[in-house]
Amino acid sequence: MDRRAFLTAATAGLLIPQSVPAAASSRTLRSDPFTLGVASGDPSTDGFVLWTRLAVDPLGGDGRGGMPSRDIDVNWQVATDERFSSIVRSGATTARARDAHSVHVELKGLEPGRDYFYRFKSEGRLSPAARTRTAPAGESTLNFAVAACAHYEHGYYTAYRRLAEQEPELVVFLGDYMYEYAPSGYTSLAGRVRTHTPGKCRTLADYRLRHAQYKSDPDLQAAHAVAPWLVAFDDHEVENNWAGHTSSTGEPGFARRRADAFRAYYENMPLRRASLQGAVLRVNRRVSWGTLARFHLLDTRQFRDDQACLDGVRAGCDTRLSSDRTLLGADQWRWLEEGLSGSTTRWNLLGQQIMVAQRDFKIGPGREVNLDSWDGYAAERTRLLDSLARTANPVVLTGDAHMHHLAELKADFDDPDSPAVATELVASSIASDGDGYRDRTWIAEALQENPHFSYIDQRRGYLMARLTRDELSVDFRTLDYISRKGAKARTSHHLNLPAITAAAAAGQAGAPQAG
Template sequence: MTGAVSRDRRRFLTAGAAVLGAAASAQLWLPTSARAAETPLPDGVFSLGVASGDPLPDGIVLWTRLAPDPLNGGGMPDSVVSVEWEIAEDGRFRKTVRRGVAQARPELGHSVHVDVRGLRPDRAYWYRFRTSGQLSPTGRTRTAPHPRSSKGTLRVALASCQNWQHGYFTPYADMLDQDPDFVLFVGDYIYESKPATTGARVHEGSDEPYTLVQYRNRYAQYRTDPHLAAMHASAPWVVTFDDHEVDNDWAGEIPQDPAKQSHDAFVARLTAAFQAYYEHMPVRASAIPDGPHIQMYRRLDFGRLARLNVLDTRQFRSDQVTSQADAEDPSLTMLGAEQKEWLLDGLHDSPARWNLIASQIMMAETDLQIGDGKLWYYDAWDGYQAERNALLDEFESIRNPVVLSGDRHLTMISDLKKDYADPDSRVVGAEFVGTSISSNGDQDQAAFHAEWDPRMADNPHWKLIDAHRGYHLFDIRPGGIDAQVRVADTVLQPDAASSTLARLRVEAGKPGVRLV
């Protein structure tokens, strides 16, 4: 998007957020009578920082959560707290454009979600919160372009899979320097695994989270990572979840281990996990959970340059596939009928040059069998091939479809083919499976290539595979998408250098992706 501030300016604003907050703490924007009525709260209520998300041409969601004792339930009184918010055209808040008061409620973990409207399209804004005499860090966000805008550039960072125990969230430091217009996070924001002392860091608690308080504590721990906090404060995020936000490999209302978790117990776990997810994500009120259900699939337009369809590949999927026969069963679904119809309608009716699909899991085929025969990776779209193949058939009539995925803890960049059973099948799109932020830690690259390179001949649609930690960066223009695979030297240290491992390009009107 056009009009972005310089990278140096961005770093100054992020690093100086606390300074700006302290300098402005005397500039209270509520009447004296309202301030006098406040009940003093413990220090450190903004320990989890600030965030924004789901940009519209005229609006943005602003987020914070009051938590002076974040790893022990939050530490807030069991009462509603008024929180002032303010959004401005400058980082010193001399040009305030909107302000108001939100209610942080105990039943929602004292989280705050402000859906600000009436903003100008394709503009940078700064925001902050205040309560009980305490001022939050300053955040910076951006609105989407005007609905009729078809020019300019959209810079998007694709991230997923950040396991606290496997490493530091080092790649976000580099992402901050790259100044994306928004971050697309496609799942595994937290991991529900038990604490283990063998990793770089240790999960809080003594077991997996099952209750609301336990999920709140786990999210709060992740939110304390300084690189993650800085990236949230620097650009809007568009998020969706995969499995580890609840339970590994869950599907619908079926847990990974039904023999150990009854249906009722797992429904209670889903309810707690979804509420904690909402409480910690910058999403609109449409995502407030209804018990064990949450509305997560949605659509965002960035002018006529790009349409982003965000999928939910967990709540509506058939039970986890475990065999080749099941993988080819036409009755099994990943999306459910309603979501599939919604997706196809949005793709066929799209006015955008680029039609992006945020899918938690890989759509291109993975054939693990070296030589004759097929051995598929069932947790991905390979496990639900009838539905996947029907979508790829539709892609042939969609304008510039590009799938953005995660889950694999690997970079896997592929052509999307109409029929993977036919080596000569037509290419109908491109897919970027982003590597993890920290999950799997620093892998042995030689061992990875020794295992995976022999499979390249059986997967000729793969253009690049790699096992470094990092993220993908996209510059989307009307004529093409330029992609970078950005990788960190290590995630076993909180600070490390990052570099571009590879550059790729997708040309408008030419399905597929190529190395540059």
């Protein structure tokens, strides 16, 4: 069975091996508890995190997936082949009712740089099988995908399915995995294709229920089943445009709401147990891929100052230029600068949520910028660009914008002759804003207004990238529609970014060659 056949069979529930040891409990659930699929994440050279969450009724109104109030035993297996004829690790854990019956298994002691297959069993029921991978220990290549922003109501998750069919070795997801709005709380040009669970997410039960709805989608499950993920949240996993301890709507009880949203996010993601620290969820972390690359995952929400000038896309607003304003917070800044300066890998990939490049939304005289992005924290962005200028082969990976963008990050965006210190790749959305469109006149005007951008596309999609020692090759993948099923994905733009030596990185960035 080849990899694509395995993926198809696994996500269709056709791989039903019988050799998993029986779980300890003699009581059985009334139906399949693996309705939310399985996932893996945060690969290291000797392991990864395995995840599942038991739910016999994903849309059960209390957010507990129709599960009983008791804890339930879960067995797991890891094999080197998709038929599980060569099992290398197995064990048992407990899906606790207090954790919404979620399971996080942290594996160590495996071989570096190879595929593994895993599955779970509980109370006589088997999960789908899925594939994951350990990081290599030395030199290697890497095929990886970048995705973000998947509003359930705005369309089908065909982009997840197409991503899975390309069989990346790693998926980097950069925020807005789910949306907190009540039904029709955020409309798109395509209208409402599917319907959210009732109400706006405010309580732990609300967030658990919404995550379960998203996780029930078979295309999303296919994308999780094909490779390990690196995940980080943006705003909608809590509330639109929240900042630090500040609600964007001023609703009371935001501290409790944020803590509940964090807990539900952890329960539904392949994150390590240490990431949940009381009311804080640590998603800023580093993951290395041998000597080839280091991923620096950022948190651009939890430690920021409130947005300036009442937020939104605005003109003026000198407050955004203040050197006292922070986006990352002091502790995360120290962590980032230590990680960049101490990195010995060939490439350094900064995975974060909001656009770094200056983006003028006003066509013609004057300037309007998005104060929720790095434009709202301009002095700290300068500090970031200074750090990237001293880093070997830096590339910024970004979500949030619901459009593909390719940008040169300039030391001075207002000087066309200013050197580029890094390249920014912005992935469009998986589903947010519906079908999308391609307004060539508007694109031409936007590119003229922002000459450091070389490509913009308003259609839905994701990025597929191949990284070698000498080059980063990127396909900007787009779909013509998601308001109905069956769209194909195509490469609408291609980038070849050559590596430069670490010594040269202090003064210049590799010049992108686009096609």
